[in-house]
Amino acid sequence: MLRIEGLNQYYGGSHTLRNVSFEAPMGAVTTVLGRNGMGKTTLLKCLMGLLPVESGRIEFEGRDITHLKPHQRARMGIALVPQGREIFARLSVDDNLRIAMAATGQTDRSVLESSYETFPILKQFARRRGGDLSGGQQQQLAIARALVTKPRLLILDEPTEGIQPNIIQYIEAVIAKLAADRTMAILLVEQYYDFARTLADRYVVLQRGEVLRTGEGQHMDQDGVRGLLSV
Ligand SMILES: Nc1ncnc2c1ncn2[C@@H]1O[C@H](COP(=O)(O)OP(=O)(O)O)[C@@H](O)[C@H]1O
Ligand SMILES: [Mg+2]
Structure with a gap:
């Protein structure tokens, strides 16, 4: 691999x-x-x-x-979940995920839904700005952002x-x-x-x-x- x-x-x-x-x-x-x-x-x-x-x-x-x-x-x-998470603080949780999909040409919408299933807190806070999440929530977002690229x-x-x-x-x-x-x-x-x-x-x-x-x-x-x- x-x-x-x-x-x-x-x-x-x-x-x-x-x-x-x-x-x-x-x-x-x-x-x-x-x-x-x-x-x-x-x-x-x-x-x-x-x-x-x-x-x-x-x-x-x-x-x-x-x-x-x-x-x-x-x-x-290949997807990297960087140290310090580096999520987009001013974008919503949902936009953080959609940008990662767009950037990698991912068109399979089901990966977004399955990432939300993996991290239900992200679904609940989908419209919240990334910067307003706690550290632990941001880490989950950073992992989800990697996963939506399959x-x-x-x-x-x-x-x-x-x-x-x-x-x-x-x-x-x-x-x-x-x-x-x-x-x-x-x-x-x-x-x-x-x-x-x-x-x-x-x-x-x-x-x-x-x-x-x-x-x-x-x-x-x-x-x-x-x-x-x-x-
Ligand atoms: N941008 C940089 N410029 C110069 N030295 C760096 C830079 N980034 C890291 N280093 C140095 O390279 C070494 C390895 O750093 P790093 O890879 O961040 O280690 P780790 O992730 O294991 O803590 C350290 O001595 C660090 O000070
Ligand atoms: Mg390090």
């Missing part, structure tokens, strides 16, 4: 991603873990085409996408950050259900160990831009992954 090979990225002189390689298979949750500043968001921006890479290769469904533009990747079925690769950057526990549980259940449907690959970046461990089929630990360890989700405890995340 997604294959990353020998990715290198620099911010000016600082070498931020170092030879990063791993795969995120279809129908599975691959979690990328690492402390603050380890390069997780940078990696996701490279995957989405928001940052150029210096070298290496990104393959999606067998196609080399390393140099494609973000909108081309979005139309191919992604085959869903990328989430710290979806639990700054969200209250009951909404975290809800988001966990939604991701678990998406994974169980086996219609997409899910790449989940997290610092919240328990959330990631519950969902992960595979894990990747990033440290200073390098892949430090990889393994199976069910081995995260015995592999000592929690300890790699504590400061």
Whole structure:
């Protein structure tokens, strides 16, 4: 599904991603873990085409996408739920979703309805401005905005950050259900160990831009992954 090979990225002189390689298979949750500043968001921006890479290769469904533009990747079925959510604050919930559909050429109206079924609070607040939602509601909107594009690769950057526990549980259940449907690959970046461990089929630990360890989700405890995340 997604294959990353020998990715290198620099911010000016600082070498931020170092030879990063791993795969995120279809129908599975691959979690990328690492402390603050380890390069997780940078990696996701490279995957989405928001940052150029210096070298290496990104393959999606067998196609080399390393140099494609973000909108081309979005139309191919890659959706990013960015850190900080980045919803359109002045647009209604409904318009936030419709813009994402329009931008990716999605004409299947049923995806809008099914996203509202997944997140009933969004249906209730469909006419409310995005900026007037709580943080947890905005996170649900950001996920719904990705889902209405019918992604085959869903990328989430710290979806639990700054969200209250009951909404975290809800988001966990939604991701678990998406994974169980086996219609997409899910790449989940997290610092919240328990959330990631519950969902992960595979894990990747990033440290200073390098892949430090990889393994199976069910081995995260015995592999000592929690300890790699504590400061
Ligand atoms: N736009 C930028 N310009 C220069 N350095 C950056 C920029 N964005 C992030 N960095 C640096 O790159 C490193 C990785 O950042 P980031 O990918 O955001 O890490 P993470 O998401 O794991 O917290 C950090 O040292 C950060 O300070
Ligand atoms: Mg980050």
